[in-house]
Amino acid sequence: MSTSTTAQSAALFDRALDVMPGGNSRTTVWHAPHPLYAASGSGCRITDVDGKQYLDFLNNYTSMIHGHANPVVAEAVRRQLELGTCFAMPTETEIVLAELLCSRAPGFERVRFTNSGSEAVMMALKAARARTGRPKIAKCEGAYHGSYDFAEVSLDSAPETWGNADPNAVAYTAGTPKSVLSDVIVIPFNRTEEAERILRAHADELACVLIDPMPNRAGLIPAATEFLEMLRRVTRETGMLLVFDEVISFRLGYTGAQGAFGVTPDLTTLAKIIGGGFPIGAVAGSADAMSVFDPRQGKPLAPHGGTFNANPISMVAGAAAMELLTPNAFDRLNALGARARDGIAHAFDAAGIDGQVTGQGSLLRIHMTSVPLVDYRSARATEAQSRALAAVVDFMHAHGVLMAETGLCALSTPMGEAEVDEFIEIFAAALASTGQPRHAAE
Ligand SMILES: Cc1ncc(COP(=O)(O)O)c(C=O)c1O
Secondary structure, three states, X not given: OOOHHHHHHHHHHHHHHOOOHHHOOOHHHXXXXXXXXXXXXXXXXXXXXXXXXXEEOOHHHHOOOOOEOOHHHHHHHHHHHHHOOOOOOOOHHHHHHHHHHHOOOOOOOEEEEEOOHHHHHHHHHHHHHHHHOOOEEEEEOOOOOOOOHHHHOOOOOOOOOOOOOOXXXXXXXXXXXXXXXXXXXXXXXXXXXXXXXXXXXXXXXXXXXXXXXXXXXXXXXXOOHHHHHHHHHHHHHHOOEEEEEOOOHHHHOOOHHHHHHOOOOOEEEEEHHHHOOOOOEEEEEOHHHHHHHOOOOOOOOOOOOOOOXXXXXXXXXHHHHHHHOOHHHHXXXXXXXXXXXXXXXXXXXXXXXXXXXXXXXXEEEEEOOOOOOOOHHHHOOOHHHHHHHHHHHHXXXXXXXXXXXXXXXXOOOOOOHHHHHHHHHHHHHHHXXXXXXXXXXX
16 A cells, blocks of 8 residues: 555654554554554544545544534633643633533533543442442443453453353453453343343442443444343342443433433443543543542542543533534434435445444444344454455545444534535445445355
8 A cells, every 4th residue: 555645654654663563552543554644634524644635434433523623622722722731730621521511411410530431431440349349340242441451351252262152251452360350240232131140140249330332342233222221220239330331422412322222320431522632531420429539538439540630621622522512413413324324224235235334323333244233243243244344444545535444433513414425425336346246145
């Protein structure tokens, strides 16, 4: 790919290799033979350092819900820059964003800010352990929750390692201590009976169940209502906390995934869209569950520090971005998401190629299989499916559309029907150019 059209990116990557392992600081931006380097972004378009423009259907992995360089967010940040960017003192900006979040979802009585979703998940799990006095956490097989040791267990377990219907706890990072694996109980996503049986068997030791109601890495399949209701019922009956990871899924609507799915957890982790394009994370929840962070009576049960927690730049950017997200803005964005999913499904049909699209609201994920997808195991791509998807994604990139290598796409508010239709047209061309029609494989 290092042709003249990517020469500047290739040169930057060569420089980067001398100072960073693999040339970067973020595994997910790696793209063979080298990543494309961004120069600037405006609205739903990005320009790379070689001057090529892209329609951005990835939006920094779902976080840039207003696209790039939104003028309202930029103005709020400019004003705050003049006033100072962080202090060893709290500021009113933190209260403003906390009030805004608490006004949105019934489960949010108290909020605390972190600098990333990974930190938010770590603090939520520590809070659950502190609140219950129990050591273990339960999570779904294949679900991504950031880089805390306990949260990444069984993120990429494979048929050789995942075990039977009771999933094994499988290490993700080399060197993960065995003690971490033994403190994580893995449940199958959307398999209500199996998951309930496993949770009840370990109930005495479990502090919480951590669940993303539409886990991207596990297929971006919405949780079945009966699955979430079972989790709410079992956690209540057994004294565990129910923790929703809405780092991505908070963009499903004005009241987040918990509003869309009608289940209120005890704790919720947030990040991405609530920072308006700046580093952020948050734990929100009931006053009771969040009381473990309260320092007023001396050392809290769950001490929580962080040099840049609630830094005013992230707070004002987040508040500006979230205020733009009215119920009407979500309705419009989600209708565009539905248009995109319909268009993709239609393109697969018209091309006679095995494939489907999952997701909800402004999120979608493309899969190169027609097999019904329920959970991580059914959604995990075979090698042939991965190759077929890679060909589609490469075609999309070459024709000026950015999306994740996993098939994940996220829409943004500067988009309209024209941009969605542009995406679908290029996607249909990608299938025509790279796809194996169903009858050809038979
Ligand atoms: C569901 C989920 N949880 C947690 C995280 C971690 O968030 P961050 O990248 O801000 O650390 C992510 C990141 O993509 C995520 O998708």
